[in-house]
Amino acid sequence: MDTPDGGVASAFRAPRPGAGPVRKLYQVKGRRNIRASERDVAWGSFNTGDCFILDLGQTLFVWCGARSNVLERGRAQELAAAIRDGERGGKAGLEIVVDGEEPPEMLQVLGPKPTLQEGSPEEDAVADQRNAGAAVLYKVSDATGRMDLSPVATSSPFSQSLLCPDDCFVLDHSAGGKVYVWKGRKANEQERQAALRVAEEAIARMGHPPHTQVEILPQGRETPLFKQFFSNWK
Structure with a gap:
């Protein structure tokens, strides 16, 4: 498989040419060893205990679950800003979204918001060990x-x-x-x-x-x- 430098492909399939606009979701989880991992762009990937970055190319939404910790919130904002500055030349918008106050742009992509899975602080300690x-x-x-x-x-x-x-x-x-x-x-x-x-x-x-x-x-x-x-x- 021929993948250009800086490119992304499936491990077993070449990338499709002319891919569509950016639409990615990252889960930011942990306390001492916080990591961001890509998830399916759907409400089913969300929970109230973590932060998520919805990357739509021209705008990055940092969504903070009601039970997310302050370190996750800070790390999510740092990561979104780094994506904006490093990959979009500083020209993308960045919006912080509070759980329950989702803007129309998010709902247009994700659909109506359902009841989300609950998160807990105990999960962050487990995530720290797993992330390491x-x-x-x-x-x-x-x-x-x-x-x-x-x-x-x-x-x-x-x-x-x-x-x-x-x-x-x-x-x-x-x-x-x-x-x-x-x-x-x-x-x-x-x-x-x-x-x-x-x-x-x-x-x-x-x-x-x-x-x-x-x-x-x-x-x-x-x-x-x-x-x-x-x-x-x-």
């Missing part, structure tokens, strides 16, 4: 005589210093439906070409769902969702 182990960082290596993945770190947040410009890395966040392929600017051509293939083979070998997405990130073009797995990204 939900991502694994691998290095693309030929140490075994063939290109494969070698584990580098198994608990996030990772140190940014682990990403050596001479190499390519794979960040597996299959729990969130995504695998990132990071290409160092000084990595040799063999590694750069092999990185995507090795990631796809690993996805199949690990039994990840077929809808798992692979995102290619050249060094210097990292997205906010990728950076969230690293401490003190600079």
